[in-house]
Amino acid sequence: MKSVLITGANRSIGLELVKQLxxxxxxxYLGTRDLEKGNAVVKELNANxxxxxxxxQIDVTNPxxxxxxxxxxxxxxxxxxxxINNAGISGEFPQSASTTAINDIQHVFDTNFFGVISVTxxxxxxxxxxxxxxxxxxxSGLGSLTLHSDPNWKYYNFKATSYVTSKAALNAFTIGLAYELKDLPFKVNAIDPGYTSTDFNHHSGPGTVESAATFIIKHTVTDDNAPTGKFFSNDIDDESEVSPW
Structure with a gap:
């Protein structure tokens, strides 16, 4: 039986990933910062x-x-x-490039970037x-520098400095890691589940957690011929589902 560890898995997309996998x-392994809450979630899942x-228990900011x-x-x-490095935070808003405090940016990076590196x-x-x-x-699609440079992109005006830069950095780390492991049977990819309705965004997204989890699993539980070092997005209207970096 194959094993999987999902960080930030006690709710939203992470929890749906647990169910589907x-x-x-x-x-x-349902990764959670609060083990008591995690055990309660598992008990409910078992009952269903x-x-x-x-x-x-795993806090990606705690070695x-x-x-x-x-x-x-x-x-x-x-x-x-x-x-599956799923744990992430959005940070406090607004997030202006010219005024956001360094401490606020570092706080988001600690989870979204450095936390991923530490766990990996x-x-x-x-x-x-x-x-x-x-x-x-x-x-997130918001981590695409190419799309953020396109005034015609539907999310062009959302420039949240802390979150966007943390995801762009995560994408860059993914490229480097995939390259380093390319001669081994690893598949290392960045996966954007799309703008999904979750607690993370106050349920403002149009997508469902079911669709998001299904998309992530599609590009995670793959065969030996699957690509590595790619950026897949559930918001890309293209058969390849590959987003520009």
């Missing part, structure tokens, strides 16, 4: 027929919890097949023990 027969799910989570996965499974590096040895390791970094 459980139904696909994977063993799911979802199996092979375990809450695991001690990352190491403890890694040790649990290693002792129980000996390896990790899939890592910690679990890389366990992923290398998998026959088909996958790393999916959950990003």
């Amino acid at each position: 459980s139904q696909k027969g994977l063993f799911v 027929g979802f199996e092979n799910i375990k809450a695991i 001690d919890t990352i190491l403890a989570a890694k040790n649990i996965v290693e002792s129980e499974k000996g390896k990790l097949d899939i890592l 590096q910690a679990f890389l040895d366990l992923l290398k023990k998998s026959e088909s390791p996958r790393i999916s970094n959950i990003t």
Whole structure:
């Protein structure tokens, strides 16, 4: 049975990923900062027929919890097949490039960028023990520098400095990591689930968590011929579903 760790998985898109991957027969580590809340979520999921799910405490900004989570996965499974770096924050608004405090920007980067790097590096040895390791970094279309430079893009006027730059940095890290692992059986991609209705955006998005999770899984649970080092977006009206960087 393949195993997957999803950070920020106790609600919204992360929780839907847990449900759908459980139904696909994977063993799911539901990453959560608050273990008590995570266990309560798992109990409810079990009551609704979802199996092979375990809450695991992991705060992507806390190295001690990352190491403890890694040790649990290693002792129980000996390896990790899939890592979905889903945890993220939007930061406080407004986010002006000329006035947003450095501390506010750093706070968002700690989760959206440095947190992803910390978790990925910690679990890389366990992923290398998998026959088909996958790393999916959950990003946003707002991280596309190409689209942000196009006045005709529908989200052109949303320039939130902290969030947008953190996702652009995450995309750049994804490119570098995919290149570094290209000669191994890894598939490393940035995946934008699209503008989804969640607590994250006060349910302003038009997409559903079901659609978002399905899209992420489509580009995560892939075969050996799947691409690596790509930026897939659920908001791209193109058969390839590839977004410009």
